[in-house]
Amino acid sequence: MKKVTVIGATGFVGSKVVNELAERGYQVTAIARNSENVVKNEHVTAVSADAANPEKLAEVIRGSNAVISTFNAGWTNPNMYADFLAGSRNIEKAVELSGVKRFIVVGGAGSLFAGNTQLVDSSEFPAEIKPGAQAARDYLNEIRKNNTLDWTFFSPAIEMHQGTAGVRKGIYRTGLENPVFDENGRSVLSVEDVAVALADELEQNKHIRQRFTAAY
Template identity: 60%
Template sequence: MKVALIGATGFVGSHVLTELTNRGHEVTAIVRDPSKVTLSSPLLTVKQGDVFNTEELAAIFKGNDIVISAYNPGWTNPNIYADFLKGSASIQEATKKSGVKRYLTVGGAGSLEIAPGLQLVDTPEFPEAYKPGATAAREYLNILKNETELDWTFLSPAIEMHQGTAGVRRGTYRTALNNPVFDENGRSILSVEDLAVAIVDETEQPKYIKKRFTAAY
């Protein structure tokens, strides 16, 4: 497949890039700074791009089978809320303008329901530092639910994607739609490597068209 990947040098995107090329897919990586792409592969084309430049993105996306967005303005960015929504809207519109039908975007775990009517981001335990980004991702999911032209998928990572799982690629995971997947110890956990596996699995064999899903062990 031919894949356009946004955010290929980020925490999630860099692992998605590795997983895609390891499986033989041709990837066009759209990044702010091409010098930060460390992977070398004959399957990889690197393009400098601005997520806020919709026309530029559309031209880069054209001819691909899918656009995968691992866009994140940066958790320390004071404008993360506005930038996430603006950038995501631009990527979505560029995908439509390019003629690509398939669009997969990675959002946060904050919008997962941990009890009826209660989302993770609204609990007292949710870290304040992550609330602006998590709230933006939740709002973008609600926007995406009204998208009829694209075959979109929104993937929420496990709650504990960052903790104690670095370097682990099991190649297995379980999925759910709107509720976290918990293991036998009551934890929702997944390595970023296996998040990349879930993303590429959904790319190759779509199961969640016009749906949100989540993955964990």
């Protein structure tokens, strides 16, 4: 597998995924609303496309070996919930139309379980990102019904933003429905190592039609 399409290629996660794949020698089709901001690399082809048009998006995807979607409707978007679900559904439809089978989706940590409760339903969950986390949780429930694609849904560690920027250790531990905690009781992974985990999943196919998470 050498040709991968990354959707959301200029975002916080997507840009790191593009870089990780390019460093591994993949030919990357990097899709973003504004392709001028895509990382410049001989292995990367930047394409402007919109998730609102699945038919055109499918044309761009067609011929790839896999698709990684890091689509995010924007954490400050007042219509975050509806836009995330609509965009995610359109991307899933586009992948199906393209004929590509392997599809990796980046969602949120909010759908992970602490006991019998999903994090997004806890009273401590940050209110400002709750609509996006609820949308990602609801989309996970939807994609679990997809028997056409070889999909994987990735939930990052609870802490992806704090104190780990620029760190690429290349090591992590994985889990399925529950957060992975370190010896200090924290669930932490840098965004660079999120990209490593996603690229490794692309190569190893350990979680076909499953959700997984990763942390140090």
